[in-house]
Amino acid sequence: MESMWSPRYETMERDEMRQLQLERLQASLQYLFRRVPFYKDRLIEHNMGPGDLNELEDLRLFPFTTKEMLLEGFPYSFFAVPMRAIARIHTSSGTTGKPIVVGYTKRDLKNWGDLMARIMVASGVGEQDVVQISFNYGLFTGGFGFHHGAEQIGATIIPASAMSLTRQISTMQNFRATALVSLPSHALRIAHHLEETGTDSRSLSLRIGLFGAEPWSESTRQQIEEKLLIKATDNYGLAEMGGPGVSFECHHCCGLHINEDHFYPEVVDPETGEVLTEGEEGELVLTTLTKEAIPLLRYRTGDITSLNYEPCPCGRTLVRMARVKGRVDDMFILHGVNIFPNQVEEIVLSDPQVGPNYLIELYRERGRDFCTVKVETHLQEKEEINRLQEKLSHRIQETIGVEMSVLLVESGSISASKGKQKVVEDRRSI
Numbered sequence: 001m002e003s004m005w006s007p008r009y010e011t012m013e014r015d016e017m018r019q020l021q022l023e024r025l026q027a028s029l030q031y032l033f034r035r036v037p038f039y040k041d042r043l044i045e046h047n048m049g050p051g052d053l054n055e056l057e058d059l060r061l062f063p064f065t066t067k068e069m070l071l072e073g074f075p076y077s078f079f080a081v082p083m084r085a086i087a088r089i090h091t092s093s094g095t096t097g098k099p100i101v102v103g104y105t106k107r108d109l110k111n112w113g114d115l116m117a118r119i120m121v122a123s124g125v126g127e128q129d130v131v132q133i134s135f136n137y138g139l140f141t142g143g144f145g146f147h148h149g150a151e152q153i154g155a156t157i158i159p160a161s162a163m164s165l166t167r168q169i170s171t172m173q174n175f176r177a178t179a180l181v182s183l184p185s186h187a188l189r190i191a192h193h194l195e196e197t198g199t200d201s202r203s204l205s206l207r208i209g210l211f212g213a214e215p216w217s218e219s220t221r222q223q224i225e226e227k228l229l230i231k232a233t234d235n236y237g238l239a240e241m242g243g244p245g246v247s248f249e250c251h252h253c254c255g256l257h258i259n260e261d262h263f264y265p266e267v268v269d270p271e272t273g274e275v276l277t278e279g280e281e282g283e284l285v286l287t288t289l290t291k292e293a294i295p296l297l298r299y300r301t302g303d304i305t306s307l308n309y310e311p312c313p314c315g316r317t318l319v320r321m322a323r324v325k326g327r328v329d330d331m332f333i334l335h336g337v338n339i340f341p342n343q344v345e346e347i348v349l350s351d352p353q354v355g356p357n358y359l360i361e362l363y364r365e366r367g368r369d370f371c372t373v374k375v376e377t378h379l380q381e382k383e384e385i386n387r388l389q390e391k392l393s394h395r396i397q398e399t400i401g402v403e404m405s406v407l408l409v410e411s412g413s414i415s416a417s418k419g420k421q422k423v424v425e426d427r428r429s430i
């Protein structure tokens, strides 16, 4: 069995986990009904009370909470404790308008640290590791979240936060970082920068990478692993649930284990809200089971995934969610086909000659929709470029079933954003 931070919870028998979830859910419903006027009103509106949950399946009768509702309550309406009990504030990383504001009590912070320690241990980080955290430290949850986890397990932390690629690399080299924590797009950029500057990856001491906070593909994982000579894991979370710490990959990388003793997952049909069965793909809905500052009931994450209750070869029994395919609102429709950006990424970045940045551009001419996928490359030879462009667009046609033209552009010509990368530009409605 792999080493685990909380084996008691990570390997709990299904019956015992269900009992724990039921008890925590019942307590959580009482708590939010008493403490958050929004929930009291909403349950009464639905003719329901906190006592209406007798078994886990009853949860589907309760109303959802949406991002819009949280935004309407900006900043503090969803807080269940007085401000003096709030130890920390973070926000979601939304770039437009108001962000979602989340608070933590001291106990929430302690739980968060424990969950992050689980994640880090599952990725293979131990107290002997030197962990470079290249997520932004600030209102974004990424930097501090992983920091708490690394601290709990006693690793050495380099709080690199946001700095230029050159400085990230020299810091890794100078301090002999063994684990890198960042956005996957950032890691890919580091890998390409090493190549461009002729720096041997063996000049780094990295062996593990923990990535997350944005959708990415298996092809990207492969490129990162090969170019940086590391094992890369996917980690998922959202500010509304406290940040990273919701789910994580173990060494088998076959789905992300959900910390379901703290978050109760459901997958629903994004259109109808109906709960789907195991294996069916839909929108992830999460209910917090232990939160004090912001308990949330059936929160619509907007993220597309499916659940798998089979125990994992690593020994964990925690349910696994499939790698997030994208957000309900990231999906675009081209010639009637629903497409998520990472399906395109999977194909175009499967070639080691291209990357790290790409951009899917959609436009309309004389009533017809077109799509161009721009991808960076170091290739210079016109013929090589043409051949590769054709090969990639042919593969898109074969795999996704729609026509997209692939345009290889000079390395560095697609602007890389500081935070999460924007990969779709839909100009069809303009």
Ligand code: DLL
Binding pocket: 091, 092, 093, 094, 135, 141, 142, 211, 212, 213, 214, 215, 216, 234, 235, 236, 237, 238, 239, 240, 243, 244, 245, 301, 303, 323, 324, 326, 327
């Ligand atoms: O991104 C929390 C986080 C930080 C997770 C560091 C992992 C690592 P937000 O800024 O609130 O929180 O953004 C949450 O990002 O609803 C997903 O759409 C997306 N997302 C997060 N992790 C993944 C992932 C943080 N591993 C939103 N794969 C979520 C795909 C992800 N999408």
